[in-house]
Amino acid sequence: MKFGVVVFPGSNCDDDMVYVLKEILKQDVVKLWHKEHTLQNCDFIVLPGGFSYGDYLRSGAIARFSPIMQEVIEFANKGGFVFGVCNGFQILCESHLLPGALLRNTDGKFSCKNVFVRAETDETILTSSLRIGKALKIPIAHGEGRFYADEKTMLNLRQNNQVIFRYCNSEGHIVDDANPNGSLENVAGICNEKRNVFGMMPHPERACDANLGNTDGLGVMKSILNYVEA
């Protein structure tokens, strides 16, 4: 499987993502420069975290119009796998590849810390190997991560089983106290209806290296590979 990690000028988690895919999971990875118009025959596209074009206006608002995103949007519409983490999730929402929006955290502050999330479905490439309801310790680092959508969209997300992760406590219970940013229904990650586009605010790539003392994110990344091999 060939992975492509998109690099916007303000991306800053691109190297972290490449490190996990290449050094830890031993996959074929290329970086895709934002000014390019080709996805280099990649099978799986990742939009990493960061501040795509500075994001002074609104996270991801400008990235949506970049040359590479035109290719990513076309690729996704044809059923190609696209996974956005943090800023990548914001860009996918801005690009209308995913429903909803990511608003300023309730307390108005940037927040970086370990939180717990649980998989809500195993019917996606991203969660295929995860046990539903089991708490995973995965860090967040964002100022605009409060997932919001109107009632009808939320209903659709539930009915189609599109919520892939929710914030929970260390026991896996979905409680208000475990919600770090005010997201509706503790939503931490979703997929589109066709289940080929995924976004999540927590950073699984930051929880993959045993040197850092937490490999809970590795399950997410390995799910992708297991799904392909199965």
Add this chain to the structure above:
Amino acid sequence: MSDHLQPSTVQTAQKLGLLPEEFEKIKQILGRTPNFNEISIYSVMWSEHCSYKNSITWLKTLPRDGEHMLAKAGEENAGLVAIDDELACAFKIESHNHPSAIEPYQGAATGVGGINRDIFTMGARPIAQLNSLRFGNINAERTAFNERRSKGIGDYGNAFGVPTVGGEVFFDDSFNVNILVNAMSAGIVKQGKTVKAISYGEGNPVFIVGSATGKDGIHGATFASGDLHDDSHEDLPAVQVGDPFQEKLLLEATLEVIDSGAVIGMQDMGAAGIICSTSEMSAKGEHGMKINLDKVPTRQKGMEPWEILLSESQERMLVVVKKGMENVVQNIFDKWDLNCTQIGEVTKGERLHFYMNDTLIADVPAESLVLGGGAPVYKRDYKEHAYFAKNNSFNPDNVAMPDDLQKVAFHLSTHPNIAVKRWVHNQYDSMVGTVNMSTNNPSDAAIVNLKDSKKALALTVDCNSRYVYANPHIGCAIAVSEAARNIVCSGGIPSAVTNCLNFGNPYNPEVYWQFVNAIKGMAEACTKFGTPVTGGNVSLQPKQNRHRRSSRLSHTHHWHVRRCYKQAQHHVIKFQKCGRPYLPHRQFSKLHQFIAVPLLIPQHKKHICPRLQPNR
């Protein structure tokens, strides 16, 4: 003839902060009376901030050699030590107190930007940031500003994409007016791949790269600007405005251009902007420069030559390029959508010639401007501070046992200096880069993984400002010792120190006494630990003694002892749970309105880790 080309007066020089004898010295150097542009140049280059004129004599007494040192103190933009046979670590701390006091958000943000540029201008990729903050009473009216400062640091560092792995926050009434914002950065570079802040080779082109030059940060000269154009000073913001996105682009482009082999030398533009980088690089390379200021990309029309020379606009670099390789450089900066403009060339001789539309507006010898060259050096008088005798007569045994110990315990556990400071540091991205080994295994120093090496870095910033106030000599030695202990407790080997010395008015002998004694204590401790001081920053604030109350504790040092250690040995987390025996003591003393200093001076390295004693 324009006003700024006419001979200047001693009154103008004084308004710009120069002493009358310094004005005379400039006349001697030039063999004529300097014009306004030239007097502006000397005023910033001979300021304490650039020249260290009041501190360098004492700074030179600090130990500066060590087995891991790759660059001598002051030789490069930041200290450089070997990690192993291949990698080196560039690291430095800097203050941004004054800007952060005036404009909390931008002042603190640009402090982060400036220190990171010092690191990557050498060719090192920043991998960790730390900060040390001293704020006033948390219940004071100005506390809201402190939140802006924390946010400024966070927003800049987070977007820049380098993890903030450690730091300190300390609250005290003495910082109600004069806050301290010190930022540190550490970067990694392959040995032999560093770039120097140097310029040589007649005919080599000189480029300015990065952001356009605006009227921000021209503080010294704003004072006198009224003399020139009565209405022009009002639009000069005194504090620089930061753009972390530009900084991120500049980082990537800079490292790429260094890798291309096209660079002779490079220096970032922080304090004193173009004049600082042109003079320091030229003086070091023993060459001159011809610079056309009208070629500098500016943010607004009609900027005066001295404004372009002195502007402290952020996210800019001066690059001296090998002739014939201009296109290589241009293409890389085009890729990152950054300005890249040739503004001049290297010349023979050691004079700097600045032109504005073909008119020579300043002609000065580079060497006369810089530290170690013509910049003045003073040995200031000092005398023991009046409070010191009183402090010395204090006997802790005379302090009565408090009646209500529950009350004391409650006071201590809820005190902002002891309570968890997650509310501050959660605003910093501490995990980007996936190198922070302390997130899930916290220890007393931050541990930063080096992915390409079997080693990691241990970094810490430490200082107890109250100790330094109580007894500058011993208090400062304790600061070094505390940092060393934190490194050792985390499994590291103390290797080198960068310092940030924040003191009051150097012209006040009692304040200067604090500075001198702090240096003595630092030298003593650093010598004992075998940790050379690789460089750092001095912030002496002349206006500080106007506020007697506020000058009390504003004498702070920050310490960063760092060293690689093997990953297999790391993390002594259990000890942290044993608490910090001396920490409550700090606040306990505060409760009783006295300041006590434990008489701890490092006698031997093996004693540096009291927490490793039995009964833990």
